[in-house]
Amino acid sequence: MSPRIVEVREGILKKNDALAGELRTRFRQAGLSVVSLVSSPGAGKTALLERTLAGLRATDRVAALVGDLATDRDAQRLGRAGVPVRQITTGTVCHLDAEMVARALDDWRLADLDLLFIENVGNLVCPASYDLGESLRVVLMSVTEGEDKPLKYPTIFNSADLAVITKCDLAAAVEFRRAEAEANVRLVRPGIEILATSARTGEGFDAWLDRLRRLRGAGQGTS
Amino acid sequence: MSPRIVEVREGILKKNDALAGELRTRFRQAGLSVVSLVSSPGAGKTALLERTLAGLRATDRVAALVGDLATDRDAQRLGRAGVPVRQITTGTVCHLDAEMVARALDDWRLADLDLLFIENVGNLVCPASYDLGESLRVVLMSVTEGEDKPLKYPTIFNSADLAVITKCDLAAAVEFRRAEAEANVRLVRPGIEILATSARTGEGFDAWLDRLRRLRGAGQGTS
Numbered sequence: 001m002s003p004r005i006v007e008v009r010e011g012i013l014k015k016n017d018a019l020a021g022e023l024r025t026r027f028r029q030a031g032l033s034v035v036s037l038v039s040s041p042g043a044g045k046t047a048l049l050e051r052t053l054a055g056l057r058a059t060d061r062v063a064a065l066v067g068d069l070a071t072d073r074d075a076q077r078l079g080r081a082g083v084p085v086r087q088i089t090t091g092t093v094c095h096l097d098a099e100m101v102a103r104a105l106d107d108w109r110l111a112d113l114d115l116l117f118i119e120n121v122g123n124l125v126c127p128a129s130y131d132l133g134e135s136l137r138v139v140l141m142s143v144t145e146g147e148d149k150p151l152k153y154p155t156i157f158n159s160a161d162l163a164v165i166t167k168c169d170l171a172a173a174v175e176f177r178r179a180e181a182e183a184n185v186r187l188v189r190p191g192i193e194i195l196a197t198s199a200r201t202g203e204g205f206d207a208w209l210d211r212l213r214r215l216r217g218a219g220q221g222t223s
Numbered sequence: 224m225s226p227r228i229v230e231v232r233e234g235i236l237k238k239n240d241a242l243a244g245e246l247r248t249r250f251r252q253a254g255l256s257v258v259s260l261v262s263s264p265g266a267g268k269t270a271l272l273e274r275t276l277a278g279l280r281a282t283d284r285v286a287a288l289v290g291d292l293a294t295d296r297d298a299q300r301l302g303r304a305g306v307p308v309r310q311i312t313t314g315t316v317c318h319l320d321a322e323m324v325a326r327a328l329d330d331w332r333l334a335d336l337d338l339l340f341i342e343n344v345g346n347l348v349c350p351a352s353y354d355l356g357e358s359l360r361v362v363l364m365s366v367t368e369g370e371d372k373p374l375k376y377p378t379i380f381n382s383a384d385l386a387v388i389t390k391c392d393l394a395a396a397v398e399f400r401r402a403e404a405e406a407n408v409r410l411v412r413p414g415i416e417i418l419a420t421s422a423r424t425g426e427g428f429d430a431w432l433d434r435l436r437r438l439r440g441a442g443q444g445t446s
Contacts, residue, residue: 008231040264041347041376042368068375069348092378094317094348122375124264125292125317125346144367144390145265152291152345153264155315170367173396 016130019098023133030110033215034118036132038156039140040149041122044166046074047199048140048208049117053081055209060216061112065104066119067096074119084108095127096120114216124149128156136215142167143176147184154188162193164208169198239353242321246356253333256438257341259355261379262363263372264345267389269297270422271363271431272340276304278432283439284335288327289342290319297342307331318350319343337439347372351379359438365390366399370407377411385416387431392421 027034037045049064056062063084066074075087088100101118110116118134120127139160141149144167150157157163163185171178182194195211197204250257260268272287279285286307289297298310311323324341333339341357343350362383364372367390373380380386386408394401405417418434420427 002235005231005235008228012225012228040345041372042263042365070377071371071374073371073374092348092352094346121348122263123317123346123348125315125344126349129315142265142367144365144393148294148296149264151294151296154293167367170393170396173393 013129016098019102020131020133023098023102024135026110027116027133027135030113032110032113032116033136034116034132034134035136035138035212035215036118036120036134037138037140038120038124038127038160039122039142039166040124040145043122043140043142043145044199045119045122045140046077048164048166048197049078049119050081051199051202051205052117052209052212053078053083055205056115056212057081057083060114060213062115062117063108063113064117064119065096065101067100067121069093069121084113090121094121094123094125095130096132097130098132101132115212124153124156128159136161138162138164140164140166141181141185143171143178143181144174147177147181150181150184150188157185157188157192160189160192162195162211163189165194165196167198167200168196168203169201236352239321242325243354243356246321246325247358249333250339250356250358253336255333255336255339256359257339257355257357258359258361258435258438259341259343259357260361260363261343261347261350261383262345262365262389263347263368266345266363266365266368267422268342268345268363269300271387271389271420272301272342273304274422274425274428275340275432275435276301276306278428279338279435280304280306283337283436285338285340286331286336287340287342288324290323290344292316292344307336313344317344317346317348318353319355320353321355324355338435347376347379351382359384361385361387363387363389364404364408366394366401366404367397370400370404373404373407373411380408380411380415383412383415385418385434386412388417388419390421390423391419391426392424 067088072087075085078085137160290311295310298308301308360383
């Protein structure tokens, strides 16, 4: 990268960090836990979220922001769960940033929510550098992508707090080697918690929903 | 995006376009056809390329450049085909650019090659804007990613000359709706040629290899 673009990029990231810090304070004051999801396109963020919102909405006040370059398809899909959902359309921008999140939440009463999910643009590179004020960043990795993705996209795995393996119902069909995949995740992010799920069969969702409910308790405890 | 970043980005793209133009001239003068591959991470670029190099090397002088943020795993995989392969490691940069390609080819005798493949970093957003001097840009889309990806990442599909659907051996397992996927590709890129393949079973490879051989002929015809 040219020195000029590095300098401009650093300025942008610094501004984003400051805004994300403000968002994090607002979230904490409202007693709101925020979970962001990052992955490559088609790893199953929206499918995971559909089943998650359906599983939580009876007990928790949940909502979602979903990022895409174009279309509001994901918001339409998630809206069927009957919870507040808003699409952020980024145009040509390859990631969400804190300003987009702040703008999307402008007219929401955060104190009326327990858990907010933010689904990033499908991209295993650029979202890594942008703090969104979330309490938990979850990186998804589908069994169909290959076991080596953490090694090839280390920055985003290293920026995550939790890894979720998705589409486990296809694991046998693609001869997925789970132990190797998990070892690769932990090579770039030692000690990270890893869950394995299938949004189609529900495999792993008890552990995933439990994890989210614990987060909610923790979020409220510190507010 | 801030006006400042837009301005810097435009400068970078302009410089890239100029360098890509020079590369394109060098490739044409050497009688070399260059095919670039873009897709999301794990869509099967390397698997397609492995089978492609194996299928062409008896009749054509082929080589490959492969881009990744980190590791030289793809170059190692492709190197087993016994053809020249070089890895471009981008660090944190989310795409290849013309300068990286020019640098990687610095000590290669291009006139000794018929077909050069350039595998981009797995990313459905950022590579769209960077011309690499290629004769043919191929966008891959695996059946496991969902039929709506062209609508959600229109810019990269719109920048491609050919779309290849990959992992067709998994189509039934994921209930892939091919007609819908193809309609979505052509909504954002009217008239584009679409091939359907499986690097595992070899489905569609006769048509794909024929397409590449025709390109080779065309490249030599205009040199």
